[in-house]
């Protein structure tokens with residue numbers, strides 16, 4: 001069977017998270033439990049595919065998708081019960097560990113972080129802390145869930161630009177690194193390239209060992225399964241060897257943060 005052939009699925013539900021991010025609950029026709037940090041290829045017949053990290057695996061597969069270009073624009077115009085192609089889960093996810101985990105998420109990095117949080121909480125492990133940064137209060141995803149999480153573990157949120165109703169932190173996510181509880185943790189960083197670069201720089205100033213830092217990398221993809229060679233970082237393929245990489249493996253690759 002052709003491994004790149006998507007299975008036909010349908011959108012069970014969809015809703016707006018922000019002005020440009022929508023969540024899609026998709027029927028899990030694959031029925032294989034994904035690991036936190038893994039991704040799927042979602043496809044629209046005749047148009048193409050996009051790699052998207054899953055956010056949750058309850059009552060279906062949950063994806064939160066930002067409108068970024070051609071395919072995501074079409075996805076945002078879809079309706080409940082519309083057909084969608086899906087294949088996956090692909091890639092290596094975040095380590096499953098008993099160690100304390102500090103999740104550093106920027107923008108649309110929160111959905112993959114959610115998969116780690118839900119996995120931990122479902123295993124009665126609340127040794128987690130979330131540091132989340134968004135452009136503005138309007139751009140925060142999962143607003144209700146963030147309040148639920150605050151009752152269970154430490155959540156700190158910052159926005160680049162506040163509005164009149166915002167009384168929380170203002171500034172980039174590294175501005176709230178002083179809240180990091182335990183530098184002997186695993187650090188999972190998910191977000192825009194520039195944010196990951198500065199987050200790593202700050203963690204290094206705090207003497208966090210390279211081996212304790214994990215980055216979820218993004219590159220343009222085609223096959224998603226290590227065949228086409230489109231998604232390389234140095235000698236690694238992001239789709240097959242990542243998207244989650246230990247920093248010690250990739251830190252010397254010159255184009256890492258481009």
Ligand SMILES: Cc1cc2nc3c(=O)[nH]c(=O)nc-3n(C[C@H](O)[C@H](O)[C@H](O)COP(=O)(O)OP(=O)(O)OC[C@H]3O[C@@H](n4cnc5c(N)ncnc54)[C@H](O)[C@@H]3O)c2cc1C
Pocket residue numbers: 039049050051052053054064065066067068069070071072073108111112217218219220221243
């Ligand atoms: C492993 C992984 C997980 C991801 N998870 C998520 C997720 O959970 N949620 C989410 O919203 N997104 C996620 N993404 C990003 C998502 O896959 C992209 O936003 C999506 O593929 C964009 O497709 P598009 O057709 O809508 O946009 P495109 O039309 O491909 O355009 C996207 C952007 O790229 C630019 N662009 C277009 N062509 C090129 C080119 N040849 N070279 C460089 N730039 C170009 C465009 O100007 C635009 O800014 C993930 C990506 C990866 C690799």
Ligand code: FES
Pocket residue numbers: 220221222223224225226227228229230231232237238239240
């Ligand atoms: S997308 Fe084809 S090798 Fe990674």
